């Protein structure tokens with residue numbers, strides 16, 4: 001998960017790559033180490049186990065002035081469920097580690113666990129352990145989630161081929177719009193002056209998409225079980241960053257058709273109200289927890305037909321190109337490089 005500091009993405013990617021180069025080793029049973037949404041271990045002749053972990057730090061990933069502890073817990077589990085979803089795996093076991101500030105009461109922890117468990121329940125994920133410590137610098141919350149798939153049956157970031165179509169689930173940019181709305185309640189945001197133009201239901205929708213996002217677990221399993229996708233990643237850092245990971249791991253380039261990116265009416269209206277492009281929100285907004293995946297042209301019809309039957313929103317937004325093409329975006333007949341940007345929450 002990206003840290004929200006000045007230009008954090010590139011630095012974080014470079015650090016992880018260097019740690020991988022220096023310290024990662026091939027060991028028996030390891031199918032996938034550093035570099036995907038989960039690590040994958042072959043545990044038997046039939047099963048692969050998937051491991052993912054995320055750390056949330058107060059003041060970096062959330063601000064208790066604008067977020068409830070319930071939503072912090074809920075989002076922490078969703079971030080991990082989303083990584084497991086991107087592998088096409090079934091989420092199973094959860095470990096929770098906490099560093100708790102002295103100011104916290106028992107009721108604060110109860111509220112946090114209400115959110116954590118609410119996110120686990122629909123997926124029947126079992127809490128099996130964790131660790132607890134005091135903190136001198138705000139709340140820290142680390143979640144580890146374990147999932148399973150059949151052996152040789154998972155979605156990886158590598159696997160995209162030139163000519164594959166690029167799809168996303170759901171709509172993009174909502175979570176960032178929701179966060180900005182929450183922040184505008186505690187700071188003097190330009191939207192304050194224009195609030196009347198923005199309906200309550202739009203506001204509720206966007207805030208909810210931020211505080212209670214939905215990891216696409218069923219969708220990931222479907223893509224994997226039916227062998228519909230050639231590669232997948234979840235959108236936690238924003239389309240422009242996460243597409244880059246998928247392309248790097250698959251050693252390909254990509255062309256994104258900006259006009260195709262699915263944006264909700266609420267997000268579009270919000271963007272208009274604050275005078276920014278909705279595309280900007282969609283490209284840079286992290287924490288949508290939608291799936292970004294690639295599909296061979298021969299599977300596109302089946303994918304779209306089955307998605308319609310199941311009520312999944314899946315939108316084709318571009319095409320995988322050779323690596324030398326790099327990652328470009330097209331709009332109104334113009335092609336230009338897709339910028340690497342991230343929205344910085346707490347500037």
Ligand code: ADP
Nearest residue numbers: 001002016019033034035036037038054083236
């Ligand atoms: P995601 O956004 O899907 O959670 P990240 O960008 O956090 O993925 O991490 C990318 C890859 O780098 C993952 O394989 C993750 O396990 C690995 N990784 C991240 N931080 C570290 C670290 N400090 N040491 C080793 N591996 C790391």
Ligand code: MG
Nearest residue numbers: 037083234236
């Ligand atoms: Mg991920």
